[in-house]
Amino acid sequence: MKFSIERSALLKAVAQAQSVVERRNAIPILSNVLIAADGADVQFRATDLDIEVQDSAGAMVQQAGATTVNAAMLNEIVRKLPDGALVAISYDPAAERLTIAAGRSTFTLATLPQQDFPAMASADFEASFTAPAPLLRRLFDKSKFAISTEETRYYLNGVYFHIATTEEGPVLRAVATDGHRLARVDAALPDGAAGMPGVIVPRKTVGELRKLLEDDNALIAVSVSETKIRFATPTITLTSKVIDGTFPDYTRVIPTGNTRRLEVDAAEFAKAVDRVATVSSERSRAVKLVMEDDRLLLSVQSPDTGNAEEELAVAYADERLEIGFNAKYLQEIAAQVDRENAVFMLNGAGDPALMREGGDTSAVYVVMPMRV
The missing domain is CATH 3.10.150.10 (DNA Polymerase III, subunit A, domain 2)
Incomplete structure (x- = not known):
């Protein structure tokens, strides 16, 4: 594998991917980000087994290939490189080392085989629709403050994302509560969302999702099943397991x-x-x-x-x-x-x-x- 990429594009992709990586991991491969170069794109994928994020960036790919490297280390190196630098990255399978070069700086990092990197099992999504970023941002931003941190009531550790019926008709709704306060936020139901099952989106996923919703003009592709939810832009895909539990009947409170x-x-x-x-x-x-x-x-x-x-x-x-x-x-x-x-x-x-x-x-x- 060998490619060259502009530092800012690399930093954005690496930072997005490594943010889901847990700082302390008993499984070494989960501390790594999978880098795969092919065609005119390089993909960066990271997971903690509950959330998987994949980001792609345009690059000049001289040789296709893939490997995994420590996500936090790679992010720190790229962050400290000078603005505007062109970064050359190459992987030597024989030495199992990844080389990062920019200007007069060169770094050589240990790698782990790409075959060991876990892939989140694919799911048959029951509903798929697109929604404007501002609509989703409002739903999750206005409700997430009420998410519970109490681990014993794990089913409250996220935002209940579902379809509700009102006097004006069906709406897309986000609800969160910790038993002391509750937030209920509605938005117009996007086309194609009618068959969406209600799911509890975990707190960490809500935090990661916020990074996909910065662009007011972006359309987010949303796919939902009983066990997983996926949010995607043209370059970033965030897939997450949902909380396996039943959200309480919030209407009573x-x-x-x-x-x-x-x-x-x-x-x-x-x-x-x-x-x-x-x-x-x-x-x-x-x-x-x-x-x-x-x-x-x-x-x-x-x-x-x-x-x-x-x-x-x-x-x-x-x-x-x-x-x-x-x-x-x-x-x-x-x-x-x-x-x-x-x-x-x-x-x-x-x-x-x-x-x-x-x-x-x-x-x-x-x-x-x-x-x-």
Whole structure:
């Protein structure tokens, strides 16, 4: 194998591939990236056995071939090469060494045979469709903050990606919850997605997927089966196993009878919560909200550190209400608001609160109260 490639193209492809590689691996081959040169392209593939990412880049291929090399080491070398450098890469099968040369720098790395590199079993996908990158980015970006990190409830360690039926018709929906807060985000159903099975996309996959969705003009090819999901652009393919479990019936925890309406500037609200939470104890981070006559008083009382309060002008015309929340949860939910104002629908001090953006119900958030 022998080819030459521009440093920036190489770095982008290697960085994309190596990001799925676990830092500590009991299986040495899983620390490597598979490099395969053929025609006018070089492919870089990496896997942790649950996720597989494949990236391709244009190159001047003098000799086709393939091998595997340590992904983190290759990424570090390429990252430190000068911008604009032309990188020459060659593989000597007899010595089992990969040589990387750029300018006056030369590196020789140990390799492992390509035959040992695991391939993710192919799946018969039950539904395939294309969706604009901004649509998928909104679904996953607005829901991922609520993914649970609790390993015992593994079925909550991802985003439930499925089709839901609303009064306006079927929608593509992403839901995440950790039992304390919930995010439910809807988008128009793309053509061809109607037969898609509901799957739980793991947290790590959601993080890797974000890199494919940067380009607002990109169309993403999505394929889904009961066990796997694949997202693909013309150059990058991300394939992942889905979480084998049943996502709970989230509709039961979304309140429908909350009648007390609080409307507040989302950015100002998040900043005020952050300020008063400065004196709260790290363990609870509880902030108390008192609403009455178009005023919202946020306060924190900590026996160890002190007290803080701040008043905001809001739209609130219902009965006086005192309710407490985890400050971190309030900030994260407020950060999802793209419009100027956030609307909270409340009931009582012990009932979950619902938040949305104005009259838009395509993104709904629920947060559980806490005693203060």
